Amino acid sequence: MTLSELHGSGRLAASYPLVRGLLAELDDGELERAGRLLSRLDPDEVLRAHPSTPVVAVAVTGHRTLGPLLAPLTAELARHGMLVRARLSDFDAYVFDLGDPKSALYEARPDLVLCVLDPDTVFDEVPVPWTAEDAERALDAMVARVRDLAVAFGGRTGATLVLNTLPLPRRFTAQLVDHRSRARLGAAWRRANARLLELGDEIPSVIALDLDPLLAEGVPAEDVRLGRYARTGLSPALLARYAREVGHLARHLTGRTKKALVCDLDGTLWGGVLGDDGQEGIELGEGLRGEAFTAFQNVVRQLGSQGVLLAVASKNDPGPVQEALREHPGMALRPDDFVQVTANWRAKPDNLRDLARDLNIGVDSFVFADDSAYECGLVRHTLPEVAVVRLDEEPARHIERLLRDGWFDTRELNAEDRARPARYREEKDRHTFLSSFDSVADYLSELDVRVRLAPVTGAGISRAAQLTLRTNQFHTGMLRCQAPQVSEAASGPATRVLGIHSGDRFGDNGMVGVVFTRRAGDTVHIDNFVLSCRVFSRGIETACLSAVLSDARAAGARAVEAVYRPGPKNSAVRAFYPDHGFTVTGEEDGVLTFRHDLSDPAGIVAPPPHIRFTESLEESR
Incomplete structure (x- = not known):
């Protein structure tokens, strides 16, 4: 059954719990099409059939046209089992929306307010002709204006205000013919973005999203034709990735942040099959693939250092597994990094249920990472509450696939988070x-x-x-x-x-x-x-x-x-x-x-x- 078939038969609202699974394996283009379909769905119709479905009220405001954000935003929240009630503001309404406590934005009582900033938020205020100094003054004024609005907003509502850094397209830097002026503009632009990011520390209600990592992955900052004719500020591809980050935040705000990462071993934390190749024959630490597996282990360990519970569920004999974890020189993860290492020949869904019982958490707290399509499909079918990360035979892509969905993202890390793995090991005692x-x-x-x-x-x-x-x-x-x-x-x-x-x-x-x-x-x-x-x-x-x-x-x-x-x-x-x-x-x-x-x-x-x-x-x- 596909999303289109459910929609065509009129059963999409009644079958909404199935949507999360149907969206799990879609690529970006398919997800965009799914978002357009889901954005036509009435949240109240879903709630009549499934009243416990989490609903996030989102208000979208900014400087330019933001209609293209709604479909990916709807899809991203649906991927995590949530519904969105979205309110889209008029063009260039963010100053009025955030500054006037009687505005329709305040009256909507949103949980999240997305104030989407773009380069034209600055350059629409720059005279022509202009210099780097003109742009710098406009940047300073923009940051001061946004800060004042954020402070006022935080004092009036309990909602979370999401801001973002601004890309700097070449169509602006190239208008300055001397490199010194371009460098000055770049430095001023980066200082302004740094100040926007720092607002999250200064104002408790603010979350600032850094768009630079998304741009570094090759996501285009803008679509020049849509920017000119549809008055969009950011490209549809960048808005889609922005929506994914907002989906991670919304998941956290509704209490759906994951707590534990459960990994397979063979093909996941190391290359080869331990039972066939022995400890000396697995790929880890040396060679290009071995280095890739060790790099993946380092990322897993990094997550564990921030309070993510790490566990193993592997079809292997326990003795060789423990020996490899203790003694292999390329191993970044050691037995003490895990709250539990399960190596046996039982079905992995059964092991996940037992692990949830032992840790006294729900299976919906788990992220399960495995290179086997069969094991991933079995867990997804048997335990749909578990988030499944399907890895493949290329270990160089393991890190990207694990981190793609920000399963463990939280608004703020504290000492309790970092101590969590030790607390659970004490619980086993x-x-x-x-x-x-x-x-x-x-x-x-x-x-x-x-x-x-x-x-x-x-x-x-x-x-x-x-x-x-x-x-x-x-x-x-x-x-x-x-x-x-x-x-x-x-x-x-x-x-x-x-x-x-x-x-x-x-x-x-x-x-x-x-x-x-x-x-x-x-x-x-x-x-x-x-x-x-x-x-x-x-x-x-x-x-x-x-x-x-x-x-x-x-x-x-x-x-x-x-x-x-x-x-x-x-x-x-x-x-x-x-x-x-x-x-x-x-x-x-x-x-x-x-x-x-x-x-x-x-x-x-x-x-x-x-x-x-x-x-x-x-x-x-």
Whole structure:
């Protein structure tokens, strides 16, 4: 079944979950055609059939014509299982759109605002004839204008504003006949682009996309005929690649960032077949192909250093695999780089399911990389939630294929990210420790679980936002928050953001959860309660809820109210509040509201006896 066949039969909306798989192997031209078809699809029709489908509201504004961006944008979000509600602004409307809080852009309440900048954003302000100095003044004015607009936008909305660097086409530099002037223009242009990129550090609501890496791959900056006659600023090919980068960002904002990279070995991390060729015969480290495989391993290791969980799923005997990983001189990856190495002769989908269970994450957190078309097809068919990277017999292309879709892209990297692999290795030690006890109660008693529940400040803002974006199972309110929104809630007079930190005899888990509360009169509202899957089933959620209830009562509140919003994976926490003494007060469209009367302190559930608080909420006030 193809996309065109689904559309022609009127079943495209009803079959929308199939779209991701249908788009997975399309080339750029096919994807463009698919985007044009999908852009005619009514998101509401899809939502009626599949109400849990993530929807991203995107407003597109800029200096020139941007209609050609909508089709690739629709296709890129569909590739990741999302829907887009797009609003396209008028020609050259970005100053009004971002500067006027009463504009239609603000009224649309977008999640993402794409302010697409192009070279004519500058050169339309340059007189004729012009000099390098004229262009430099226009560049400075443009950057200052964009910065002012971004600051104002960030203060008015919780949306993310996406800016981009500007290409410098030769049709402008060549108008300067002396090389010194061309060099001056190039230097000024690069300084302006650097300032645009730095706005992402200065203004929390801003993401700045660097277009230079895309141009370096040979993507044309502009189409001169479309630029002249259709008034486009960037080429359709560049807008399509821009849309791909936005798709990666949207995937992250909807909590769909991948967490683990699972690699095959033979033909993937090294050349040859270990079982046939032996350790001495595999291609790795020496020769042109061997160097290519080592280069690929270095990229995999680089990803692992930034918090991506690395694992192996290979059809091999385990002994030779471990020996090769430990001893082969060309190996960039060693056993300690992986959270798990699985080498056996079982079907790879079965091994992926077991790995997900062992790591306590969903299979939809996996990226699976393999050179075998059969294995890739089997995983894609059996586990459609897994992102499959199909490699081939040319190792020089492995890096490009792995990085093409930015599976692990995140808005900001923090210390918790870098420590993640070590945390999961500690988790394996906990499972081994558990197996030595006859009961879970005895295990928890000896685990020495320590919890700190305290207001989030400073560097913790980023981590708290990340937890709301990446946690899908224990997530009661399903509120995805960016760092500016967390910061606003953390500093509000009636709102609090409480970070949950945990540790035990095996190590410090860092910030593993966050609770958003809001005081209204004599009632405290729990707007969101998020807990990482890494620390499930240890009583931490009960201990923290008990602390919130006790603290609310001590502060004079008469009741605590809470909410549960259904998401695609959080059904397990639907009963969380009723199980802890809350009563249901309402239900609408699956959203449940609860209330806990604080008049009787005995009605507050006690924290589990094996939990030890290292800091109380009263101490942190």
